[in-house]
Amino acid sequence: MTGARLEDLPLLTGQGRFFADAPAPxxxxxxxxxxxxxxxxxxxxxxxxxxxxxxxxxxxxxxxxxxxxxxxxxxxxxxxxxxxxxxxxxxxxxxxxxxxxxxxxxxxxxxxxxxxxxxxxxxxxxxxxxxxxxxxxxPATATTAAAAAPGAPLVWADRPGNCAFTIETGDAAATASAFAAAAQVVALDLVNPRMAGVPxxxxxxxxxxxxxxxxxxxxxxxxxxxxxxxxxxxxxxxxxxxxxxxxxxxxxGFGVxxxxxxxxxxxxxxxxxxxxxxxxxxxxxxxxxxDIQGRDQVNRAALALDAAGRILALRLHSLAGLGAYLAPRGVVPPLHGLKILAGCYRVPVAHAVVQGIHSHAAPTCSFRGAGQPEVLFVVERLMDAAAAQLGLNPAELRRRNLLRPEELPAETVGHAHYDAMDLPAMLDAALAEDGFAARRAAAVARGRLLGRGLSAAIEACGFGFAEAAALRVQPDGGVRLLIGTQSSGQGHATTYARLVAGVLGVAPEAVTVVQGDTDAIAEGNGTGACRSLTVGGAAVRLAAEAVRDRARLLAATALEADPQDLVQQGADWVVAGTDRRIGFAMLAARAAGALDAEGRFAPRDYTYPAGMHVAEVEVDPETGEVALTRYAAIHDVGRAVSPAIVRGQLQGGVALGIGQALGEVVRHDATGQVLTASLMDYRVLRAADLPDLPVRLMGAPTALNPVGAKSVGEAGPVAAPPALVEAALDALRPLGVRHLDMPLTAETVWRAMRAGSGPAPMDALSRRS
CATH class of the missing domain: 3.90.1170.50 (Aldehyde oxidase/xanthine dehydrogenase, a/b hammerhead)
Known part of the structure; x- marks a missing residue:
């Protein structure tokens, strides 16, 4: 179903009611x-x-x-x-x-x-x-690594080493045995820097x-x-x-x-x-x-592979920054990211230890991805490092290890239950576009180094609490939807209206979505963890189906027919084989509340959207400046109720991930002072920093919810950072640069180029030409 977005007119014409618009009594x-x-x-x-x-x-x-x-x-x-x-x-x-x-x-x-x-x-x-x-x-220390160091000032006297808790998962003994038998071992120390939400x-x-x-x-x-x-x-x-x-x-919002x-x-x-x-x-x-902040992890990770480049085991030790207090859902990022510890790959065994570390900084909490971007970044960076060590193309190493459709459904080492998807097909589609060699040569001619990076992304979202929806049919045929989710730009009014319209046959414009009032709406869990469509939307669909069933019975009475003889044609109910019909608006006028219905949906598992993202960046060998020149994504989203909104969600998430890779970081000095407390110091990307972000949607409807949709709101931040970092490393590989931590600022890259084991930057450029 297509059509205009229903929430756009008030927002584009200045009629939106944000907090500043609320009149003070x-x-x-x-x-x-x-x-x-x-x-x-x-x-x-x-x-x-x-x-x-x-x-x-x-x-x-x-x-x-x-x-x-x-x-x-x-x-x-x-x-x-x-x-x-x-x-x-x-x-x-x-x-x-x-x-x-x-x-x-x-x-x-x-x-x-x-x-x-x-x-x-x-x-x-x-x-x-x-x-x-x-x-x-x-005494104070505001960074996670320093707070975990021996002798660091304590945030809480009863938390030795500033460790609030430890999470351990996997099989330590089996992982150790796999590493001992490995033909190749790749190890990395990775920092996932602290970010601000900046709504x-x-x-x-x-x-x-x-x-x-x-x-x-x-x-x-x-x-x-x-x-x-x-x-x-x-x-x-x-x-x-x-x-x-x-x-x-x-x-x-983004969780903030x-x-x-x-x-x-x-x-x-x-x-x-x-x-x-x-x-x-x-x-x-x-x-x-x-504001609560996000990310802030220090990781030591390793990957064991056999001689053919197939994964044998994965090991992770992570320090997860909590800030000064354990935020209401501060446990979620350290814990939830482990769900996708296997990434998109066939990982036989793994062992992970995550320590929650207090520091003298603002608390962290669930922030667009809630731990999954951190873990996926580790997995994808390990794959890229392994490909470099083995002398394989990064795409080929991934192809050897990707889970194949015939292996699904499967339970992973992170205790995720991946359902149907075709990761190899998405990889083939992502790499189908050619011309990279010509673009690299053209970049060299302009005095730039061009690199390409790939990330295979997956996330576990759309689980947790049940959600309820209530539909109230008005005498004029309009429908009011009451639901306890809360839009902050995701397009709920459009998508929910299309769900209701698709079941009842009415126009989406006839559906009014009511959110954000605890007096008007009996219950709700708000919006988070990509649950609005997969859980809230499922409740909406069930409520709409209940209204439809009641409409059939009411129509049967009005038409003096057996309900089984009625067929739905748009918003009308028609006695099969005759011209006798009655419209939904007329039924609503007669109903006196008899069409009202509720729906409730409790998910039995997460949904697992997955995709392949490809990024290309140019590096100025004189200044270290990194510019993103191309980006493309192919993503399995199940059923897309509103494809344009889904693409927009993916593009927005990708933009946030690009921002993290290229510039966003909360910095503190040695005394804990915040050095990035304004937009003069904290770099948020501008539109000119981004190329077009084409997104291709793939996948069949999932059976995990009545809508058939998989979550997508947090997919972009999971996928983009490793793709950009690998693209930069690909560009800088001739200079002997093997590692970069985010963000890829000009200073960071310039220093890495000068410290690399390869030739001088301009010499490398001349050799590539």
């Missing part, structure tokens, strides 16, 4: 925070007198006030390894909750220690600057007192119902019925807006304490300091 107080300039320090005294004397300031609140009012910290929501099953979620014995504002010790730069409420935003900012804190500076719209919170002692929270949150539940159950200790969470349009933050806690608490609406609007610098 009369009497709203504006909230600003005094944040720690230290990565690790003790609060000796906190003087608020000057802040309270600032014109327009109404109140100043601090961590001691939170404790006095019994306000809890932000708890972990995914159980850390080793935490007994009978410990409640958020139990401090497993990991201390993150305080909304600490009363004693700060553990990363930017942690809020005082909240100033004032009549205007400017007064609130002035008051925040006037707060005086006497600090006792404490277009920063975070915000508007807390408003309602009648009957209730409160509303308007906030750009990707998981409205879980946010409400955590706030009420673990932090504010309110009944859930006391809080309504509302979400409008969201200007980007999917968890509870201190600012939302403080806004609600202050509104309840002062009896007035409270509004906090974060700025870009605050986002770089206090």
């Amino acid at each position: 009369p009497g709203t107080l504006h909230l600003a925070f005094h944040r720690s300039p230290h990565a690790h320090a003790r609060i000796l005294t906190l003087d608020t007198a000057a802040a309270l004397a600032t014109p327009g300031v109404v109140a100043v609140l601090a961590g001691a006030d939170l404790l006095a009012d019994g306000i809890g910290g932000i708890p972990w929501e995914v159980r850390p390894p080793g935490a007994p099953a009978d410990w409640p979620l958020g139990d401090a014995r497993a990991a201390a909750p993150q305080p909304a504002m600490p009363a004693d010790i700060v553990r990363f730069v930017g942690e809020a220690v005082a909240a100033v409420l004032a009549e205007t935003p400017a007064a609130a900012r002035d008051g925040a600057e006037a707060v005086l804190v006497d600090w006792q500076d404490l 277009l719209e920063p975070r915000g919170a508007l807390a408003t007192p309602l009648d009957a002692g209730r409160f509303a929270l308007w906030t750009p949150a990707g998981k409205p119902h879980p946010l409400r539940d955590t706030l009420c159950d673990a932090v504010l200790h309110w009944p859930r019925t006391k809080l309504r969470v509302q979400v409008g349009h969201i200007g980007g 807006k999917n968890v509870l933050y201190p600012e939302q806690v403080v806004a609600l608490w202050a509104a309840s304490r002062l009896g007035r609406p409270v509004r906090w609007a974060g700025d870009r610098s605050e986002a770089f300091l206090s």
